[in-house]
Amino acid sequence: MRFEISKVLDTIEGRVTTDPTLVRAAVDLAELVRFTDLDRGRPASMLRLGIVIDALGRQVQEDGVQVYAVVHRGLLSDGDLTSNERMVVRRWADDGLVEVLNNPGDRMLEVADLLGLPVLTRARLDGLRGRYPWIGQPGRVLAPVVGAGGPTLAAHAGGGAVPAPTDPSPTGARLLARLWRCPEPGCALFGAGGGGGAFADLARVHRTAISQPPPSLRGGAPSCPRHDRPLTDAGARPRHEMLAVRIGGLVRQRFVVADRPVVVGRAPEEDGGITVGQWLNDEARRWISRSHLRLELRGADLVAQDVSTNGSGLRPRGSLDDDDRITLNRQQSRVLGPGDFVELYPGVQVGRAADLPSAAAFAPASVMAEAPTMTMRTVDR
Ligand SMILES: [Zn+2]
Incomplete structure (x- = not known):
C-alpha cells in the first residue's frame, strides 16, 4: 500500500487545476483531507482528494474530471499529513495547480460564484445565501459522503445530488x-x-x-x-474552444485549444499533447499514431488536420453512418462544423466537448483498455 501512495498522488496531480476552462467543482483541500469516514484512515490524508474526485467523476459520468482546490497555508505544515504529502501540496502551489492562501475566507465560494461551479463541502453555508443566492439551487452544493456503494456526493444545501454547473x-x-x-x-x-x-x-x-x-x-x-x-x-x-476525447462512449479527458495547436495521439511528443494510448486496446494502439490529429484555431474556425500514418475519419454532425464518413489522411485538414467530430479509430473520438457527452451505448466498448485509471482502485480499503 505505502509504495503506491506517491503513484496515487501523481494521478491526483493531474486532477487539480486552477484552469477556469477545465475545472468541474471547487473544494477546500484543508477541509476534505479530514473526512476520515471516507476511508477510516489517518486523521488527515491527501488520498481523500482522489476519493472525492472519483465520486465526482462517477456522478458526471466522465473520467479525468478536475477540481479547483483552495488550500489554507496551514496545511503546508500540518503534522497530520506525511512529509511527502506536504511536499506534494507545496509543489502543486509552486506550479499554480492549487491556490495556497493565508486566509482562504470564502475564496472557494467566490471561485464557484465567478465560474458557475458546484462546491463539494460539508460546511454549513446557510449564512452565506444572501451573498451567494445559488447556494440554494439544486446541484450547486454537494457533500462528499459514504453511500451504500462507497464514497459519493449527496444533496446538501439546495438539494440535488447531481452536480449542476452554470x-x-x-x-x-x-x-x-x-x-x-x-x-x-x-x-x-x-x-x-x-x-x-x-x-x-x-x-x-x-x-x-x-x-x-x-x-x-x-x-x-x-x-x-x-x-x-x-x-x-x-x-x-x-479565444479558445473546449474539446474532449471520448473513448468507448466515455469522456476520458477534456482539453482546450487556444493560441497554439494541440496534437492528440497515442503518445505525442509535442508540448501540451494529449496522450490517449493508456486507454486503448492493442489493436487501437497499433492503428493510432504517436501524433495522430492536430487541432488549431484559425480565426473563428476550429481546424482538424490528420498527421497520422493510417488516417482519420470525420463524422459530419456526429453521424455514425459510414456513408457520411469523410476520410482525412496525408496531412489533410478540415474545418470542424457544428456537431462534427473526428474518429482516430472506431470508438476513439475527438471533438467539441459540447458535442461529445458520455454515452456508453454509442461506441464499441472493445476499444477500451483493461485498466482505467481510477484512483480508487489503488486505494487500499
Ligand atoms: Zn500573485
Whole structure:
C-alpha cells in the first residue's frame, strides 16, 4: 500500500487545476483531507482528494474530471499529513495547480460564484445565501459522503445530488475576458505567460494564457488571492474552444485549444499533447499514431488536420453512418462544423466537448483498455 501512495498522488496531480476552462467543482483541500469516514484512515490524508474526485467523476459520468482546490497555508505544515504529502501540496502551489492562501475566507465560494461551479463541502453555508443566492439551487452544493456503494456526493444545501454547473457569473465572464498580471515577481497564478511564474518554461505543468485562474475581487478591484495585491490588466484573453476525447462512449479527458495547436495521439511528443494510448486496446494502439490529429484555431474556425500514418475519419454532425464518413489522411485538414467530430479509430473520438457527452451505448466498448485509471482502485480499503 505505502509504495503506491506517491503513484496515487501523481494521478491526483493531474486532477487539480486552477484552469477556469477545465475545472468541474471547487473544494477546500484543508477541509476534505479530514473526512476520515471516507476511508477510516489517518486523521488527515491527501488520498481523500482522489476519493472525492472519483465520486465526482462517477456522478458526471466522465473520467479525468478536475477540481479547483483552495488550500489554507496551514496545511503546508500540518503534522497530520506525511512529509511527502506536504511536499506534494507545496509543489502543486509552486506550479499554480492549487491556490495556497493565508486566509482562504470564502475564496472557494467566490471561485464557484465567478465560474458557475458546484462546491463539494460539508460546511454549513446557510449564512452565506444572501451573498451567494445559488447556494440554494439544486446541484450547486454537494457533500462528499459514504453511500451504500462507497464514497459519493449527496444533496446538501439546495438539494440535488447531481452536480449542476452554470455559466460564469456576469462578473466572472468580465474577469475571464481579460488576462491579469500580479506585481509580485514569480507569481505562480498571475505571472508572465499566464501563470507558471518566472520559470514558466521549466514548469512540469503545461499552461497557456487561457488557463489563468479567476482573480479575487477585493473591494471591487481584481486582486491576486495569493499575494493580496491588485492585478493589472494585461490584455484580452485569447479565444479558445473546449474539446474532449471520448473513448468507448466515455469522456476520458477534456482539453482546450487556444493560441497554439494541440496534437492528440497515442503518445505525442509535442508540448501540451494529449496522450490517449493508456486507454486503448492493442489493436487501437497499433492503428493510432504517436501524433495522430492536430487541432488549431484559425480565426473563428476550429481546424482538424490528420498527421497520422493510417488516417482519420470525420463524422459530419456526429453521424455514425459510414456513408457520411469523410476520410482525412496525408496531412489533410478540415474545418470542424457544428456537431462534427473526428474518429482516430472506431470508438476513439475527438471533438467539441459540447458535442461529445458520455454515452456508453454509442461506441464499441472493445476499444477500451483493461485498466482505467481510477484512483480508487489503488486505494487500499
Ligand atoms: Zn500573485
